Amino acid sequence: MVSDNKRELIEKLAGLRTKHIAVVLENIYQSHNASAVVRSCDCFGVQDVHVIADKKKYEVNREVAMGAGKWVTTHHYKNQNTESCLNQLKKEGYRIIATSPYADKTLKTLDLSQPVALVFGTEKDGLSQQAIDLADETIRIPMYGFTESFNISVSAALSLNTLRDRLMDSDIAWQLTDEELIDLKTEWCRNILYRGEDVYEEVLRNVLTDN
Template identity: 50%
Template sequence: MNSADQSNTDQSALTEYLRTFLTAERQAKIEAVLAQRTRYVTVVLEDVYLTQNASAVLRNCDSFGVQDVHIVENQAGFKINRDVTRGCNKWLTLHRYAEQQGNTAACLQRLKQQGYRLVATTPHTEALYLPELPLDRPLALLFGGEQAGLSTAALTQADLQLRIPMYGFSESFNLSVSVALCLQSLCDRIRPSQLPWPLTTAEKSQLRLAWYRKSFPASDRLDKLEKRFWQQRAAG
């Protein structure tokens, strides 16, 4: 058995071991959420200043089953408002880009390499409406900060531009509302389709173990359980 196979075997065994310490209700909830989780749509936040807005977006993503959120921190540092997230952030995979420079480019290049079509949200009238977005490739939705919106770099690198129609005097919705409207529309379209939106078996296995670990409220208890597991594993 090569090292990769051995690692997968060990992780599977650890998952089964931790399962025995979780209630049937918790196990069922995790399986139900895994079945609806997707990486076919992902969200990118660029320089969001208000913690309550960014945190509300995380809650939206979890609620709509979107697993990955990419956070670009050029000018604004990202902080989680726990009163808003209510712990939902621990079930998400957060990718943060917070180097001295080049964060937007690094994020978007990574997503393009992963096969995502970059969709910039903008109030410009020439942009597409939500029902017009093609779904033949995974989508990365780009959202900018509350005042400035997306940077020129993000708009330039985007493959498509998207707008949400407005019929009042306001120019745009609140950030978290915009994200929710987009995710509801897209998720309603992809879930009944034959598109490969569900997680792969390998992705589910990785998240299952991660979520089992996060289901233990006391980290010291988890540490003790895992230490016991590896001792038993070594003893054969």
Template identity: 45%
Template sequence: MIDEKLLAYLEGYVTENRKQTFEEVLSNRTRHFSVVLENVFQPHNASAVVRSCDIFGIQDVYTVENSYVNKVSRKIAKGSQKWLNFHRFKSQKNNTQDCFNTLKEKGYQVIATTPHNDSCYLSDFDITKKSAFVFGVEREGVSDFMMENADGYLKIPMVGFTESLNISVAAAIILQDVTTRLRKSEVNWQLTNEEKKEIYATWIEKSIKNLDKHKNFFYNQNS
């Protein structure tokens, strides 16, 4: 629950230009598509995907950390990680399955990205369905569990000798394509007003130095 009075107080420490930027960015954010990083151990790859999520308006990133801890490089992510919602699955024996179940509960179809089977080509992908795109490590790819339980498979057409793309490149290509088509469609892809308010409040707090000090002052004045 958002404390409207606290939010109004904290907004006083943020410039009008920044608040306007938040509203503009939120108008282009979506949860119609989400990204899943499964056991991606290279920080530069994970960070580049995170950066692409921010650029193309994807609000949620799910990380499955069975074998590796997912780390984001600030240098590569360029601060984009501050503005996204991360859902980390790292503490249970069945992290992959837990992530999969969470996505299904939220109404996503789970799409495994792979060039190695009878996948749907990117240009033919149905953007009207709420989808979570799963990206795995380069050598092993998406896990057997995801491959066996996915609702669909997606691949990027390639006509060269190389059989696969770096995952950060693949993610950027896929997200650029599906979000561009999504915004031209009649799909109700935008965040709800409540979601926008919640994220906006979080972004305001992340913009303020010495946040706890300001909060304590506010509550002391209003106790």
């Protein structure tokens, strides 16, 4: 059901995926910016995007995302607030990293020994005070011009590029576990197959019957 070429790509790229870095989007108002962040996550091999949308509906711009939604796992918090999302990530072992143009520390000095969740705020107002208060640390992207901040999607891409390079040059165990790899490859197959969820359920029933 999956072509040889696609299977080879799935095997290769799954091994490059990481959950050591996660991205959190807090009430992003412009769909093309949110979609561009998802696309960047796919390009940099970051698997999980957490979308807080208690004040603004999250929408995907398919032309911008370029199909990245099939490969990135998006966790939605439609009726939950920032606090519930960030506290859940803390329970999962993440340090919460707020992004602000006014912070003293930069991504180059960020401690990556523990998984990190980068939180990005709205284009107009930035992060909410609640997100800043819940953050374990606040970092900035160095800028040298008159404009106070980058576009949200540019900020995410620059951040992920820096952190991905640092992970690749480190001895940190950033790769997925064997169990996570199986789950991810299964998820990808469900996403790309016609009626993939039905196919998955049928295969699962057959496996259980055989056992």
